[in-house]
Amino acid sequence: MSAILRPTKRAARRFLPRHLRVLISRVQHARNRTTQAYGRIVPEWPTDAPDDPWADTVTTQRFVETPALDDVVGDLASPVVADNLEACRRTGLGTARLLDLGCATGDYCAYLRHFPGTRAWDYVGADINVAVIAHCRQRYPDFQFDVVSPEGQLPYADDEFDVAFVSGTLQYTNDWQGRLKDLKRIARRSVVLGRLPLWRRHPSAIALQIVQHSGGEEQHPVHLWNRAALESTLRDLGFGIEFCKPGFERLRVVDVAEQVVYHTYLLRRA
Ligand SMILES: C[S@@+](CC[C@H](N)C(=O)[O-])C[C@H]1O[C@@H](n2cnc3c(N)ncnc32)[C@H](O)[C@@H]1O
Secondary structure (H helix, E strand, O other), rough: OOOOHHHHHHHHHOOOOOOHHHHHHHHHHHHHOOOOEEEEEEOOOOOOOOOHHHHHHHHOOOOOOOOOOOOOOHHHOHHHHHHHHHHHHHOOOOOEEOOOOOOOOOOOHHHHEEEEHHHOOEEEEEEEOOOHHHHHHHHOOOEEEEEEEOOOOOOOOOOOOEEEEEEHHHHHHOOHHHHHHHHHEEEEEEEEEEEEEEEEOOOOOEEEEEEEEOEEEEEEEEEEEHHHHHHHHHHHHOOOEEEEEEEEEEEEEEEOOEEEEEEEEEEOOO
């Protein structure tokens, strides 16, 4: 499709009935899943890599080249976004200040604004990738975006947020328990963990996730948790589990029969 026709087509979509927009969004979502991802178990978290794979050029390009949102309302119906927003809604908060840790494209600032349960929420995005944060600041100049470190204390005060939202990110943090403790420090009400990769039977493990897409290949060390073991740790850390939902994303690990299923959690600071 030519660059001239694309904006016209986007604009035209806004006049379609909602059910058609949702359908188009679902088809587009399926088409976008051209990314191939799998993992293989490794004995330990690799700490000798010279650079963080989340900041390499191939990864950065994937986020920076993601097209600007053209149908926010349609996107809200995509299963991954819908599960994350539902967990936020279940906090019951009419107004809230939310930190989106691992914000990547920063698009959740737009999703929250358009979702009935979170319209009045304030948004702050944070990520370890300097280039994607620069991109977020350009794309969404009305919002705050911060560069943060992958480990250690986040640059926020105790109780600075009502909700910490961490989608598809905690699993890429070596010291994930330390990060959860810090999220409990800065989020006075809830922590929403989205897209968390879990097994029901297989024990928790560390894997190297291989992501292949049209821009190249990425390799990320990733925690894959046994669900019961994870929930026991969450309780030990002082969280109550208010909501847990298996999502539709799956990950295959070489030589493991059981599929990894991504889950969404709403945690309450006990
Ligand atoms: C798979 S993307 C998830 C993006 C988005 N949150 C979502 O759910 O679609 C992971 C993001 O987390 C960031 N990230 C990776 N490790 C991180 C860490 N330790 N702390 C904060 N952000 C991290 C990456 O740079 C990347 O933008």
